[in-house]
Amino acid sequence: MIWIGLVVVAYLLGSVPFAYLVVQWRTAVDIRTVGSGNVGATNVLRVTGTPAAAAVLALDIAKGAVPVLIGRALGAPPAVLGACAMAAVLGHVFPVFLGFRGGKGVATSAGAIGALSPAPMLAAALVFGVVVAWKRFVSLGSMLAVAAFPIFAYVFGRFGWMEPMPKVLLVGTTVAAGLILIRHTENVRRLAVGKELRLGERLQGDSQ
16 A cells, blocks of 8 residues: 555655746746746746746656655565656646646656666756757757657666666656657647747747
């Protein structure tokens, strides 16, 4: 029962809509009604500015990492750790506190997956940084980084650069990556027609 409770807590923590709360506190505006309408750090950046966006990004990463770290401290098996990571991401994407309309899960998945396996997460973060610095599309960087993580995890384990990730976790992170990519469908369409906004533009667009 303790593992079930931990997974439930992971979902509830993931459901805490920090982007909504921070923007509401700073401006009394519902972030779902401005910018892209997305409940994530990129929309906060466009709507409220860098300090608020940085706070939301840190909090969204933390709410993904904390349940996994707690589970690890309690000696939870890999399947439970993977369930905690997935529950936190699902909480962010489908938050019970906002009528199941949340963000895209990139930052929360980064925290959860980073707590599971830091080395491939750092490699995926490097992919994100390079792509965003080069093209200035946060959505493109997010999608490529998310897609790259399971590949890095497999390759690093295969060549002995880290302890191989248990199959249940590798499958779980791949499923999470697929969910996040699906959430970026509109971004892909805008990229295809040249209408996706670059980092720093303030009209429409989203990422996390």
